[in-house]
Amino acid sequence: xxxxxxxxxxxxxxxxxxxxxxxxxxxxxxxxxxxxxxxxxxxxxxxxxxxxxxxxxxxxxxxxxxxxxxxxxxxxxxxxxxxxxxxxxxxxxxxxxxxxxxxxxxxxxxxxxxxxxxxxxxxxxxxxxxxxxxxxxxxxxxxxxxxxxxxxxxxxxxxxxxxxxxxxxxxxxxxxxxxxxxxxxxxxxxxxxxxxxxxxxxxxxxxxxxxxxxxxxxxxxxxxxxxxxxxxxxxxxxxxxxxxxxxxxxxxxxxxxxxxxxxxxxxxxxxxxxxxxxxxxxxxxxxxxxxxxxxxxxxxxxxxxxxxxxxxxxxxxxxxxxxxxxxxxxxxxxxxxxxxxxxxxxxxxxxxxxxxxxxxxxxxxxxxxxxxxxxxxxxxxxxxxxxxxxxxxxxxxxxxxxxxxxxxxxxxxxxxxxxxxxxxxxxxxxxxxxxxxxxxxxxxxxxxxxxxxxxxxxxxxxxxxxxxxxxxxxxxxxxxxxxxxxxxxxxxxxxxxxxxxxxxxxxxxxxxxxxxxxxxxxxxxxxxxxxxxxxxxxxxxxxxxxxxxxxxxxxxxxxxxxxxxxxxxxxxxxxxxxxxxxxxxxxxxxxxxxxxxxxxxxxxxxxxxxxxxxxxxxxxxxxxxxxxxxxxxxxxxxxxxxxxxxxxxxxxxxxxx
Amino acid sequence: xxxxxxxxxxxxxxxxxxxxxxxxxxxxxxxxxxxxxxxxxxxxxxxxxxxxxxxxxxxxxxxxxxxxxxxxxxxxxxxxxxxxxxxxxxxxxxxxxxxxxxxxxxxxxxxxxxxxxxxxxxxxxxxxxxxxxxxxxxxxxxxxxxxxxxxxxxxxxxxxxxxxxxxxxxxxxxxxxxxxxxxxxxxxxxxxxxxxxxxxxxxxxxxxxxxxx
Numbered sequence: 001x002x003x004x005x006x007x008x009x010x011x012x013x014x015x016x017x018x019x020x021x022x023x024x025x026x027x028x029x030x031x032x033x034x035x036x037x038x039x040x041x042x043x044x045x046x047x048x049x050x051x052x053x054x055x056x057x058x059x060x061x062x063x064x065x066x067x068x069x070x071x072x073x074x075x076x077x078x079x080x081x082x083x084x085x086x087x088x089x090x091x092x093x094x095x096x097x098x099x100x101x102x103x104x105x106x107x108x109x110x111x112x113x114x115x116x117x118x119x120x121x122x123x124x125x126x127x128x129x130x131x132x133x134x135x136x137x138x139x140x141x142x143x144x145x146x147x148x149x150x151x152x153x154x155x156x157x158x159x160x161x162x163x164x165x166x167x168x169x170x171x172x173x174x175x176x177x178x179x180x181x182x183x184x185x186x187x188x189x190x191x192x193x194x195x196x197x198x199x200x201x202x203x204x205x206x207x208x209x210x211x212x213x214x215x216x217x218x219x220x221x222x223x224x225x226x227x228x229x230x231x232x233x234x235x236x237x238x239x240x241x242x243x244x245x246x247x248x249x250x251x252x253x254x255x256x257x258x259x260x261x262x263x264x265x266x267x268x269x270x271x272x273x274x275x276x277x278x279x280x281x282x283x284x285x286x287x288x289x290x291x292x293x294x295x296x297x298x299x300x301x302x303x304x305x306x307x308x309x310x311x312x313x314x315x316x317x318x319x320x321x322x323x324x325x326x327x328x329x330x331x332x333x334x335x336x337x338x339x340x341x342x343x344x345x346x347x348x349x350x351x352x353x354x355x356x357x358x359x360x361x362x363x364x365x366x367x368x369x370x371x372x373x374x375x376x377x378x379x380x381x382x383x384x385x386x387x388x389x390x391x392x393x394x395x396x397x398x399x400x401x402x403x404x405x406x407x408x409x410x411x412x413x414x415x416x417x418x419x420x421x422x423x424x425x426x427x428x429x430x431x432x433x434x435x436x437x438x439x440x441x442x443x444x445x446x447x448x449x450x451x452x453x454x455x456x457x458x459x460x461x462x463x464x465x466x467x468x469x470x471x472x473x474x475x476x477x478x479x480x481x482x483x484x485x486x487x488x489x490x491x492x493x494x495x496x497x498x499x500x501x502x503x504x505x506x507x508x509x510x511x512x513x514x515x516x517x518x519x520x521x522x523x524x525x526x527x528x529x530x531x532x533x534x535x536x537x538x539x540x541x542x543x544x545x546x547x548x549x550x551x552x553x554x555x556x557x558x559x560x561x562x563x564x565x566x567x568x569x570x571x572x573x574x575x576x577x578x579x580x581x582x583x584x585x586x587x588x589x590x591x592x593x594x595x596x597x598x599x600x601x602x603x604x605x606x607x608x609x610x611x612x613x614x615x616x617x618x619x620x621x622x623x624x625x626x627x628x629x630x631x632x633x634x635x636x637x638x639x640x641x642x643x644x645x646x647x648x649x650x651x652x653x654x655x656x657x
Numbered sequence: 658x659x660x661x662x663x664x665x666x667x668x669x670x671x672x673x674x675x676x677x678x679x680x681x682x683x684x685x686x687x688x689x690x691x692x693x694x695x696x697x698x699x700x701x702x703x704x705x706x707x708x709x710x711x712x713x714x715x716x717x718x719x720x721x722x723x724x725x726x727x728x729x730x731x732x733x734x735x736x737x738x739x740x741x742x743x744x745x746x747x748x749x750x751x752x753x754x755x756x757x758x759x760x761x762x763x764x765x766x767x768x769x770x771x772x773x774x775x776x777x778x779x780x781x782x783x784x785x786x787x788x789x790x791x792x793x794x795x796x797x798x799x800x801x802x803x804x805x806x807x808x809x810x811x812x813x814x815x816x817x818x819x820x821x822x823x824x825x826x827x828x829x830x831x832x833x834x835x836x837x838x839x840x841x842x843x844x845x846x847x848x849x850x851x852x853x854x855x856x857x858x859x860x861x862x863x864x865x866x867x868x869x870x
Contacts (some may be wrong), residue, residue, distance in 0.1 A: 065821035069814065098847045099823055249825065250780040252813070258820035259827070266847070276866060278863075294837040391852045395840040403854050404841060428818075490769070492840055494854030497817055 007166060008056045008083075014089035014100055015062030015239055016499050018119045019045075021149035023059040026159070038313030050159050053166070058085065064099070066106045067254070068220035070428060080112050081205045087162050089116045094124035094131045094146075095500075097273050101265035104140070108174050111206045115165060116144045117158055122151075123500070128277040136272040141173035150505060179260045182248050186241045187211050188224060192239065197230045214238035215245065215587060216254040284501040292388045304385070309469075312372045313453050313462065319368030320454070324590060327360040348627055361581035362525055365393075370446045370520060374513040377415045381512075383502035386411060386495060394494050400477060401484030402427070403494040406436045410476075413443030415516075417613050420445075421620040428565055431489040434625055438633055439480045441613040441621065444472055447576035451608045453602045454580055459593055468605060475610070475644070523616065527574045528581060535567065556644065559607065560649040561600050572608055574615055579608045590608060599652045603645050611641030665730055666690060667700055668709060669788040671719055673725045676784050681717045684726045707832040731782040731789040732760055738794045739768065739860065774812060781826075792866055795842050795858040798832040804863030805829055819861065821848040830863060844855060 009026075011019045023029070027046030044059040061072040062080065062607045068074055080088060090107055092100040107114060118133050137144040143161045147154030164170040178184050190211040195202055201210060201224060213221040215238060222238075225231040242253040249256045291300055335356060339348050364551075380386060394404030405426050413420035417440060424436035444452060457465035484491075538544040538592040544567060550565035564586050572579035583604075596604060612618065612634045621630035670689055673682045687697045702716065704710045709723035718728065764770045770778070785792065785807065792807050806828045809816045823846050824830070833843040833850060842858040844851050853861070 039837075067817060067821065069817060069821070096847070096849045099849050102821075102823065246777075250777075250784050251808075252777045252816065254813075254817055254818050255777075255825060258817075259825045262823060262825060262847075289834070292834060292836075292843070294835065296838075297836075387852070391841055391843065392836060394852070394854050395836065395838050398854070398856075404852065493815070493857035494852060495822060495857055496841060496852045497822075497853050498850035595844075 005052070005166075006054045007087070007162075008058065008085040009025075009087050009089060009162060009403060010058040010060055010080065010085040011089050011091055012060045012080065012103075013062060014064055014096075014103055014518065016497060017062065017091050017093040017100065019059055019091045020064060022089070022117060022119065022147065022155070022158075023057060025149055025152050025155045026055070026057050051163055053163065055162075060378070064103060064543045066103075066110070067216065068218050072425070074220055077110065080107070080110050080211075086113065087165055088112045089117055089158070089162070090114055091117045091119050094118050094121045094273075095127050095129060097124075097129075097131060098265050098269040099263070101268050102261055104406070105177050105261050105264055108140070109177055109206070109209050111209070113165060113172055114142050116140065116176065117149075117154070118140055118144050118146045119147045119149050122148045123502075127279045128275055130274050130276045131629065132272045132274070136268070139175065139268055139271065141175045143170055143172075150508070177261075179257070183245060183256070184262060186245065187215065188195065188640070190214065190234075190238055190241060192242045194234060197234060198225065198228050201225060201228055211238075212257065215242050216257050217242060217252075218254075231390060238540040245561050284416040287501050289390075291385065292391055297388070297392045301389060304380075308373075308376050308380075309466075311376060312369055312449070313457060313465075315372040316453060319371075320364055323364040323368060327364055328590075332356055332360060335612050350486070355529060355533060357585055358524070358529040358581070359530070361584055361590075362528040362577075366447070366450050366520075366524065366528075366577045366581070367517075369450045371513065372518055373446045373449070374416060374516045375509060377412075378509040378512040378516075379504050380411075382502065383509060384499050384501045387498050390494070390496060391498065395650055398491065399484075400439065400480030401435055402432060402439075402480070403492065405494065405496055406432070406439075409436050409440050410443055413440045413445060414449070415446055417441050417443065417445045417617040421624060424624065428492045429489070431487055432492055434629065435480065435483050435487060437621060437624055439476045441617055441633065442472065442476050442479065442610065443639065444469065444609050445576070447614065448609050450577040451580045452605050455596075456593055456605050459601060460598050461545070464602065468602070468609065471606075472609060475640075479640075524575050524577075528578060531571045531574055531578050531582060532585055535571065535585060538567075540585070554642070558646045558649075559603055560646075560653065561604055562595065565596075565600075565604060569604075569607065569611070573612055574613070576608060576614050579604070599649065599656060602652060606648055607641045607645040609641075610644055611638050613637065661703075663690070664700060664704055664707075664709070665726070666788060667697075667704060668719060668723055668727050671710065671717060671728070671789075672787070673787055674726070675719065676786065683717075706842065728779075728782065729760070731785065734789045735792070735810070735862065736760075738792075738797070738862070755820075762777065770810070771812065774810070774816065777816075778810055779807070787864065792862050793865060795830070795832065795844065795853065795861045796835070796855060798833050798842075798863070800834045803829060803831045803857070803866040805814060805866070807862045807864050809861045811857075815857065817859065819857075822851055823849070824851075824861060 011023055013019050023044060024044065027048050029044070029046045046057050046059075048055040048057055058079070060076045063070070063073045063076055066073055066077040077084070088107060092104065104116070116136070118131060118136070121131065123294050124131060131146075133144045143165065145154050145158045145161050147158060149155070161170065165172060179187060187208065188211075191208045194210050195207045198207075198210070205221075210221060210225065214225065214235065217239075222235050225235050225238075245253045245256055251259070290296055293300075332352070336348065336352055339351060343351070388405050389411060390404035390406075392406040397403050397406050406424075408426065409420045409423045412423055420443065421437050422441045424433045424440060427433045427436050452468055456468060484592050535544070538547070538627050548563045548566055551570075552563045555561050555566040555569070556563050565583065566578040567586065568582035571582050583592070583595065584590050589595070592601065613621070618630055618634055621633055625633075667686065667690065670686055671681050683694060683697055683701075687694050690697065690700075692700075704723070705712065708720055708745065709726060711718055711720050761775060762774055764778070765772075782789070793804075795804075798804060806824055806826050808826055809819050809824065811819075819825075828846060831845045833845050835842045839855040841852045841854050844853060844858075
């Protein structure tokens with residue numbers, strides 16, 4: 001028996017070709033997938049055991065190129081070149097072969113051991129395209145495995161192919177990419193010089209690749225080259241050669257090289273792909289032309305959003321009712337009865353008030369709204385509707401200095417601000433990302449939806465709750481506009497792939513909802529329970545009233561809330577739904593009519609909606625934008641919440657008498 | 658300053674033949690212009706008189722002045738389409754900019770194009786095949802219309818990103834749909850659908866396909 005070997009496999013490819021699906025199939029993990037380009041913003045890792053090997057599988061962010069244009073591209077190429085995974089699996093969308101091969105060519109230039117997964121062959125067939133995998137394998141000199149990732153077809157073959165490559169049973173004879181004569185001669189000349197004069201750098205990256213990148217005027221590589229002795233000389237030589245190329249071709253040399261790569265890709269694609277039948281995409285096309293229609297698209301978008309919130313509200317309310325009865329009439333009394341047989345009465349009280357009511361509140365108040373939300377969000381994500389939203393909302397987004405892709409982040413924000421914040425990486429520049437992060441944290445996430453719907457929606461009415469949402473959008477627009485005008489720099493335009501519509505698989509939706517709900521329970525429940533217990537301890541010791549007194553000028557005087565409401569608001573920094581849950585704890589009832597007046601409900605919800613994003617979101621902000629900016633965003637949000645809350649209280653009190 | 662539009666058209670056509678290294682044939686010129694050989698003769702005579710063309714060994718060629726006229730005509734034309742701003746405000750801006758003298762400086766200051774992109778741009782408008790009027794930006798195409806990418810005019814980052822997505826000179830694009838109020842344009846290119854923001858699309862110039870108007 002061969003000893004166990006540790007092997008690294010990296011998945012690389014364009015955005016939205018099914019890398020994450022293959023990753024999940026390989027590792028059994030639940031990396032979140034969806035039908036929109038750019039969802040994998042962090043590289044995910046997982047392990048897999050197969051035939052005596054331990055595979056470390058890496059899901060690299062999807063990119064269209066390996067230039068230095070975005071951080072993701074540099075991350076991907078440095079990983080491949082420097083950390084040298086044992087095998088790279090290039091995942092290719094068979095239905096868009098030409099564009100995908102453009103990327104494959106760049107991978108080949110990095111001279112890494114490679115296997116190709118020709119994915120979505122089923123969808124290509126639907127488009128009437130049949131790709132000859134064997135021929136492609138011959139042309140490229142690497143194994144090609146046809147896969148349909150979503151059903152798991154071809155995954156086993158992919159694994160056995162990787163093993164064959166590792167064991168040397170399948171020899172790789174990767175195609176050497178050669179350019180047109182004028183460029184090729186110059187690349188070779190530069191390559192030789194680099195080999196001779198920069199042995200250090202050519203040990204890291206292939207010399208030929210450095211040569212090509214220099215001719216492409218790749219800023220990252222130029223910097224690296226110039227860091228070496230004799231590097232300046234090389235980069236000057238490269239620049240002269242690039243100018244020669246520009247004189248001959250009449251285009252900037254990066255464009256000349258991109259064109260050459262595309263013409264190679266295009267030739268290959270023509271060679272191996274056959275248009276067999278007319279596309280059978282009538283339903284998808286019809287759906288596309290209606291949902292992205294210049295007039296109809298907008299009412300449909302409004303309808304989708306309205307349906308989403310209505311469903312969440314109705315389903316949530318039914319669940320809340322059912323679960324409340326279950327807990328209050330059955331589970332809690334039963335547990336208390338059981339506990340009282342083994343514990344002394346004083347402890348029973350602490351357990352029941354701190355622990356049990358925390359769990360009860362978490363389950364009955366938060367989960368009923370969150371689970372339906374996750375289901376709907378997953379369906380929207382998998383169908384491919386989100387890029388259509390980005391298409392429709394590109395123009396309004398430009399008004400706040402962002403482009404259409406930001407609307408995807410905003411929509412995700414309604415689910416949870418954390419992934420939405422990280423998702424801002426789909427934006428191209430640091431400026432856009434910061435602006436995106438700033439407005440995204442103002443989107444009421446599910447936790448805040450729980451408060452808005454559970455308080456204002458339930459006790460005042462749906463129109464009032466919708467009013468809060470509308471007001472929030474207005475606030476985002478105003479602040480975004482101010483941020484846009486304050487931050488230096490030029491806005492970037494939208495360039496986005498529009499993936500075709502796909503029928504969401506119910507299995508995938510269920511899996512994703514389960515993964516997200518599980519994460520919620522793991523992260524939120526300990527916080528909810530701890531919060532409840534601490535609160536109970538504060539109440540028992542009487543400290544709570546001291547704190548309440550301390551805050552009362554702000555809470556009672558300025559915001560007009562009962563003094564008791566200050567404590568939940570502080571705890572809400574942990575999780576926003578805690579504000580409502582702890583309010584219920586403190587008041588000792590789930591009927592908020594007894595605690596707050598309608599005006600107070602509105603003010604309470606508004607403050608909760610706007611003030612500092614929760615601790616997890618602050619952590620995400622810190623990770624994305626560093627301490628200073630995260631702190632600035634948090635402080636702005638607190639001040640804004642207090643301002644809006646106080647003004648609303650005064651306005652509403654006057655209007656309603 | 659202003660030249661008879663028919664004369665300009667003639668100069669454009671001669672420039673095209675020169676760019677393609679083809680001899681300038683009077684009968685072909687007449688066909689393209691849609692006029693008789695006689696009218697063409699008159700037109701050539703007046704061009705000769707103005708010093709825009711010259712006749713060497715029975716071959717018609719542009720003089721340096723003629724070449725400059727063509728270039729500045731093309732530059733003005735592209736400028737009018739670039740970053741296309743419809744409506745009254747756009748007309749006012751364009752009226753003010755109509756008096757621009759230092760074009761290179763204007764592209765640089767007003768439109769933020771660096772030296773490299775400008776060099777590329779001037780080469781592009783010199784090598785343009787056919788009359789510049791056949792070129793338009795992507796935002797002017799209607800859904801269903803096709804074109805061949807002539808060039809993209811913008812900073813290095815933008816042009817590079819477009820190239821990575823396959824939008825390079827010579828590529829065929831079809832406009833699929835556009836969103837209202839200066840929203841994005843969706844184009845089909847190399848078997849993929851791309852959404853391009855209005856600002857981006859107005860910087861991509863294509864040669865329209867004939868007969869699909």
